[in-house]
Amino acid sequence: MNIFVGCSQRNAINENYSKAADTLGNFIVENGHNLVFGGCDRGLMGKIYFSIIRRKSQSEIIVVMAKAYEDDLKTLSYNKAYTFDTVSERKTAVISLSDVLVFIPGGIGTIDELMTAIEAKRAHEHDKPILIVNVDNFFGNLLNMFDQIYSEEFANVKDQELYFVADSINEAITYLSTLD
DSSP states (O other), X not given: OEEEXXXXXXXXXXXXXXXXXXXXXXXXXXXXXXXXXXOOSSHHHHHHHHHHHXXXXXXXXXXXXXXXXXXXXXXXXXXXXXXXXXXXXXXXXHHHHOSEEEEOSOOHHXXXXXXXXXXXXXXXXXXXXXXXXXXXXTTHHHHHHHHHHHHTTSSOGGGGGGOEEESSXXXXXXXXXXXX
């Protein structure tokens, strides 16, 4: 299974975010899955990447990045790399190459990828599972905004079925295990 992980390329201060990234990386390796990611060896992305590299696993590493960041490829070991002129093209490729889309804490790019995945699924452009890992309630304000959108009927409450929210990395791993 190709698992895309959207997350921070900056070092996280919250140790629970780092633990979640390590746990997710270990899950990918231990279950013979492949990592699809933005191609960075820093931050939470780096944690997951190094979880796989350290274990010399058979898991493939698939890098999908905008050309603006292709210098990062020089520091990575990977099986496949795809670069795109625009972020929009990159997001389309991420969805296409992945079997499941997982989001752990990250910045503006992570939120953009999450929103794109949800909207593309809502528009029937894909039917891939979307998993939001809400470690330490990182996505709490966004999820509250979603609740307001549903309660004020700016979107159909059925849109909540487009994604799954796990409140811990253990719940996320249990969910991912059902997809095998």
